[in-house]
Amino acid sequence: MPQSSLKSPGHFDTICIVGVGLIGGSLAAAVKQRQLAARIIGVGRNLPRLQSAQQAGLIDDCLVDLSAAAAESDLIVFCTPVDKIVTGVREAAAHCRPGTLMTDGGSTKGAICAAVSGSLPADVHFVGAHPLAGSEKQGFEHANADLYQDRICVVTPHNDSDPTAVSQVSAFWRQVGMTVIEMSPEEHDNILAETSHVPHLVASALAATLRDETRPLTSSGFRDTTRIAAGDEHLWAAIFQGNKTAMLAGLDQFETQLRELRGAIERDDTETLVQSLRAARVKRETLE
Amino acid sequence: MPQSSLKSPGHFDTICIVGVGLIGGSLAAAVKQRQLAARIIGVGRNLPRLQSAQQAGLIDDCLVDLSAAAAESDLIVFCTPVDKIVTGVREAAAHCRPGTLMTDGGSTKGAICAAVSGSLPADVHFVGAHPLAGSEKQGFEHANADLYQDRICVVTPHNDSDPTAVSQVSAFWRQVGMTVIEMSPEEHDNILAETSHVPHLVASALAATLRDETRPLTSSGFRDTTRIAAGDEHLWAAIFQGNKTAMLAGLDQFETQLRELRGAIERDDTETLVQSLRAARVKRETLE
Structure with a gap:
């Protein structure tokens, strides 16, 4: 050198x-x-x-x-x-x-x-x-x-x-x-896919479900959950594409969690539903 | 009477x-x-x-x-x-x-x-x-x-x-x-599934993906998006189960939107990705 x-x-x-x-x-x-x-x-x-x-x-x-x-x-x-x-x-x-x-x-x-x-x-x-x-x-x-x-x-x-x-x-x-x-850059991208990029895509998908008829009945929960969907679409498209592999892996993990919760509702499995929601709540509470 | x-x-x-x-x-x-x-x-x-x-x-x-x-x-x-x-x-x-x-x-x-x-x-x-x-x-x-x-x-x-x-x-x-x-009670339940119950389940699924290694790298976006996951699990399990049919239909709609966004990332389809993110942003912006 x-x-x-x-x-x-x-x-x-x-x-x-x-x-x-x-x-x-x-x-x-x-x-x-x-x-x-x-x-x-x-x-x-x-x-x-x-x-x-x-x-x-x-x-x-x-x-x-x-x-x-x-x-x-x-x-x-x-x-x-x-x-x-x-x-x-x-x-x-x-x-x-x-x-x-x-x-x-x-x-x-x-x-x-x-x-x-x-x-x-x-x-x-x-x-x-x-x-x-x-x-x-x-x-x-x-x-x-x-x-x-x-x-x-x-x-x-x-x-x-x-x-x-x-x-x-x-x-x-x-x-x-x-x-x-x-x-390392790779470790950063894997983690940020989970903590930022996937949540952003999920917020956008939720915001996309909004309809004229449903808008008056949104409350602060919907607003919180979709807040980041107001981000610039060009900036975020570039981020998603620039972190494609980790993004798709992070989405897989999110979809696995969602499928577990959905399955418990479909099966009327109250015990699993309550346990999964509790685990999510406890994780969320570690953030504040 | x-x-x-x-x-x-x-x-x-x-x-x-x-x-x-x-x-x-x-x-x-x-x-x-x-x-x-x-x-x-x-x-x-x-x-x-x-x-x-x-x-x-x-x-x-x-x-x-x-x-x-x-x-x-x-x-x-x-x-x-x-x-x-x-x-x-x-x-x-x-x-x-x-x-x-x-x-x-x-x-x-x-x-x-x-x-x-x-x-x-x-x-x-x-x-x-x-x-x-x-x-x-x-x-x-x-x-x-x-x-x-x-x-x-x-x-x-x-x-x-x-x-x-x-x-x-x-x-x-x-x-x-x-x-x-x-x-009508049915119309209420259909709308609230979209504006409240599905967002809550999605927030819980996102919160569930949090790991010890990723927690330090969460930012305000993750916190906003998962805030409602801190709700009481018994109350929310009862709500999801009490609105099962509309909840599953609302989840279908959310999953359709998410699949569209994910597909655009997988295919490197920048145009569709930007358009879908823009549509979500515009819908979100009608809320404030």
Whole structure:
């Protein structure tokens, strides 16, 4: 391995945030608040929107040209939809300086890390991450410097990750207030399929059953259960497709549980029904 | 039909509330606050609990003997689990005075109304109801006089319901602050299967997939989607079993939607996946 040009963690001259929406905008706000960088460049496709984010004080400069921004940055954070991250990383890698660090905020990790692994120039480093923080709101107007505070960030080193790069990326996410857990991209995807991606698909399927005649008779339970179905369909389609294998395995597990409950109702098997509902309640209660 | 002894609506000498938990206790509080009765008798199996509710000022008297309470009441409201209502109505009917009105707060209506229909003495009236209000809290200690305010109450007359009794029961639920919708018990059960019972079973199935390894990586989406799985398993098993046919039909519809979404992921059919997720999002957004 060549001599690393990675800098010591804790402060960056220039951080580039690609995708300045709610997630990227909140990250910019957190970086500003904690003075983690001398300068933040925001990159996106929509210059007027970027200029508004700059006027709002979230970013210091804005560029639609990722290559140009990459050439000036020490750390590049991709906050774009998951299906745009690999292309962005490759483009940035072709133009950035030795020692540049890259990470992302995508909800899937396996496909992204595998596609990037081994394809970057020597001494340019990408370490995947998934900050578990978000909001149903969209747009940098709702940016919140505390969005990441006290939340979990999963950092997913892959086989050829540089250990120094991993520790620097982990340190960055800690500096915006997060608790970092490291695991492999595959383990991340298996777990997130169960805790996030399957629940989202299930919520969407439930919301899809709503009819004009039934709408007046929904109560807070239906609203809670379907809340995440209000998420952006393009973002979520990309997540489901980017985590297809684990998603289908997670759906199998959910369907097994549902079949067990349904079967108990069909058979008038009160004992099994009550036992299964109790087990589910007890599991749910461990969350709060 | 014999000359009705039903009184004019608006005020009752004595209201009996059977089951003084959160639902019954809140009803008692609302009746007190709005001065809808001169006296409230609370009935339950646990005398010390009833005495505590009386000391808390929710009820004026308490009895474990439903027959004795029924003999003194003008209106009896059953706030017990759905599988206890029919037995209670029959016992009360055998001891109450002509003109006594009965209603309930159960989440299923078809089986209850069918079992009661035609089995009561002349001039004793049961009109089923389902106030769509509740809380994840339990016990009269959490009683809230405003629980029913501005919420929907479904009143479900059956074929041989006395029209005066129906209008008086509807008036009562309006007087505690609710908007009353009338429909048949069967229509109620079909709709509530879709808007409440199936979502509850789905939330329980999702909660059941939670594992020790996945718990740290749940986020607010998982919590929202599984919140109602924390409900009491006995209450909900009785609801599912009391609405078995509509419940299974509602599950069929949910499973059809889920299969469509799953199929699009399996086939890498982005267009269908995005369209289906968008349709679900748009339906969800009509709720708020």
